[in-house]
Amino acid sequence: MGLLGASLAACSDAAHRPNILVISVDTLRSDHLGCYGYPRATSPAIDAIAKQGTVFQNAWSSSSWTLPAHATMLTGLPVSAHAQCDWDLAATERFANHLPRGRYISEDLERAGYDTAGFYSCIYLEPKFGFGPGFQTWERAYHSVHSEPGIAERWDSARKAGDTEEMRRIHDENPALFDVEARSAPAAIDSALRWLGGRKSDADPFFLFVHVYDAHTPYTPPPPFDRFDPEYQGTIDGRRLGDADSPVHAGMDPRDLEHVIALYDGEIAAIDDVLERLFAELERSGAADDTLLILTSDHGEEFFEHGGKQHGGNLYRETLQVPLIVKWPGHMAAGARCATTTGLIDIAPTLRAAAGLDADKNLPGADLRELARGKSGPGSRRIVGELTIRRGPEPIWMATLIDGREQTIVRMPGSEGWSAERFDLVLDPRERAEPLHFDAASPQAARLLEDLDSTRSELHRLRERAPARGSRQASDGVVHAQERMALKALGYTGSRDAPVDADRLCLDGCIWRP
Numbered sequence: 242m243g244l245l246g247a248s249l250a251a252c253s254d255a256a257h258r259p260n261i262l263v264i265s266v267d268t269l270r271s272d273h274l275g276c277y278g279y280p281r282a283t284s285p286a287i288d289a290i291a292k293q294g295t296v297f298q299n300a301w302s303s304s305s306w307t308l309p310a311h312a313t314m315l316t317g318l319p320v321s322a323h324a325q326c327d328w329d330l331a332a333t334e335r336f337a338n339h340l341p342r343g344r345y346i347s348e349d350l351e352r353a354g355y356d357t358a359g360f361y362s363c364i365y366l367e368p369k370f371g372f373g374p375g376f377q378t379w380e381r382a383y384h385s386v387h388s389e390p391g392i393a394e395r396w397d398s399a400r401k402a403g404d405t406e407e408m409r410r411i412h413d414e415n416p417a418l419f420d421v422e423a424r425s426a427p428a429a430i431d432s433a434l435r436w437l438g439g440r441k442s443d444a445d446p447f448f449l450f451v452h453v454y455d456a457h458t459p460y461t462p463p464p465p466f467d468r469f470d471p472e473y474q475g476t477i478d479g480r481r482l483g484d485a486d487s488p489v490h491a492g493m494d495p496r497d498l499e500h501v502i503a504l505y506d507g508e509i510a511a512i513d514d515v516l517e518r519l520f521a522e523l524e525r526s527g528a529a530d531d532t533l534l535i536l537t538s539d540h541g542e543e544f545f546e547h548g549g550k551q552h553g554g555n556l557y558r559e560t561l562q563v564p565l566i567v568k569w570p571g572h573m574a575a576g577a578r579c580a581t582t583t584g585l586i587d588i589a590p591t592l593r594a595a596a597g598l599d600a601d602k603n604l605p606g607a608d609l610r611e612l613a614r615g616k617s618g619p620g621s622r623r624i625v626g627e628l629t630i631r632r633g634p635e636p637i638w639m640a641t642l643i644d645g646r647e648q649t650i651v652r653m654p655g656s657e658g659w660s661a662e663r664f665d666l667v668l669d670p671r672e673r674a675e676p677l678h679f680d681a682a683s684p685q686a687a688r689l690l691e692d693l694d695s696t697r698s699e700l701h702r703l704r705e706r707a708p709a710r711g712s713r714q715a716s717d718g719v720v721h722a723q724e725r726m727a728l729k730a731l732g733y734t735g736s737r738d739a740p741v742d743a744d745r746l747c748l749d750g751c752i753w754r755p
C-alpha cells in the first residue's frame with residue numbers, strides 16, 4: 242500500500258465500526274488448544290482463526306468459575322468491583338456489598354448503534370444473575386428445570402417445601418430438563434446463525450456474543466470426537482466427577498486419568514467442529530473481513546495438578562489462565578503471539594476502542610490492540626483474581642496477584658491464619674515446582690500484605706466509581722447449579738454450604754485484610 246492508501250485506511254479507521262463477535266467457550270484450558278502448543282488435534286478451526294489473528298499467551302480470568310468471570314468479561318471490572326461472586330442470590334441480596342455494579346459492554350455498544358444479540362448455555366448467565374442488559378436479543382440455548390416457565394416455579398416451590406415426591410414427579414415428567422449430558426453448543430451456534438441470517442439490514446454493525454458450555458463436566462463427547470484414547474480398556478467414562486464417591490479422585494490410576502483428559506479433549510474437538518460452522522458462515526457472507534473476533538473462556542479446568550479437579554476450588558494457573566485470541570483483519574497482526582500479561586478485564590476496553598468510543602477511565606483494563614503493539618514479555622501489568630468458596634462449614638477466601646512473571650496466591654480459611662504461595666511463571670510456567678511459602682513474620686510477607694492492601698484500595702475505588710445496578714431479579718429461593726438440583730431431586734443431599742458472612746462479603750472477603 243502506498244502512502245496515500247495508508248492514510249486513507251487510517252482515516253476510515255476512525256469512523257468505521259466493525260462487527261464484533263465474542264465467543265466464550267466455557268471451561269477451556271488454553272494449553273489444550275493446538276494454537277497454544279497442545280499436541281492433540283483438538284482445535285483445527287480455532288487454530289485457523291488464531292493463524293489469522295493474535296494469540297495472547299498470558300491471559301487470565303478474574304476468577305475460576307462461570308458467574309464472576311463472565312461478569313468481568315462483559316463489564317471489564319474485577320470481581321470485587323462488580324460483586325458477582327456468589328450464586329446464592331437470596332442469601333446475598335441482603336448485603337449492600339453484594340449488589341452488582343458496572344455497565345455491560347453490550348449497553349455501550351447498543352447505545353453506539355450496534356445490533357446486539359447474545360446466546361448463552363448456562364444458568365449463571367440468566368437475567369436473574371444480571372446478564373442481558375444492552376442485548377436486544379438475550380437467549381438461552383440450553384434447557385434445564387430452571388429455564389422453563391411454569392416448571393421452574395413448580396420446582397422452586399417444591400424444593401422450598403421439601404416436597405421430594407413433587408420433585409421426583411417433575412423429574413420423571415421432564416427427564417430432558419435433567420439431562421446434564423445434553424449438548425448446547427450446536428443449539429447456541431444454530432441460534433446465532435439464525436439471528437445473523439435474519440438481520441434486516443447491514444447498515445449497522447452487529448455485536449454477537451456466543452457462550453457454549455459443552456467442555457464443562459460431564460465429559461461425554463459424541464462420536465467421532467471420543468477418538469483421543471481408542472486403546473482404553475478401563476471403566477472410567479467422564480461422568481459423575483462431582484459426586485462424593487466419584488471414581489475420578491486424586492489417588493486414581495494415572496491411566497484412567499489419561500482417559501478422563503482424553504474425553505475432555507474430545508469435548509473441545511466437538512465444540513471446535515460446531516464453531517467451524519459459524520466461522521464458515523462469516524466467510525461466506527463476507528462479514529469476516531470486517532469483524533473483530535475474540536475467542537476466550539471464563540476459566541480452565543484442573544486435573545489434579547494441585548490436588549483438585551474441575552474448577553472453582555483454586556486459583557492456580559490451570560483454572561485461571563484462559564485462551565485469548567483476537568482476529569481483526571487489517572487491525573490485529575495475523576499469526577502474531579503476544580506474551581504481555583492480559584486478562585478478561587481487557588475485553589471491554591478493546592471493544593469500546595474498536596467501536597470508536599472513548600476509553601472509560603474507570604475500567605482497569607486496556608485495549609488489546611495497544612497491548613499487542615507494545616513490548617513483548619510478561620511486562621508490568623497486574624491482574625487480580627478472586628474466589629470465595631462456601632462449600633464447607635466455613636468459607637474460604639482466596640485472592641491472587643499475577644504480577645509480571647509471578648503469581649502469588651493468598652488463601653484465608655474462615656478461622657485460621659492466612660497462607661500464601663508464589664510461583665515463577667517464567668521458570669515454572671505450569672507451577673509444578675514447590676512454590677515460595679511466606680513466613681508471616683518475614684519482610685516478604687509484610688510486602689505482600691502492603692500489596693494486597695493497595696489492591697484492595699484500588700478495587701474499592703473501581704467499585705465506588707462503577708454504576709450501581711440495584712437488586713437482581715432474585716428468585717424466592719436459593720439458586721443452585723443444574724447438576725446439584727438434579728442430584729438433589731434424586732435423593733442426594735449435596736454438600737453443606739457455609740453461611741454468607743455479612744461482614745466479609747466479596748470486597749472485604751476475597752481480598753484479604755489484616
Ligand SMILES: [Zn+2]
Pocket residue numbers: 267268306307308539540
Ligand atoms: Zn464456566
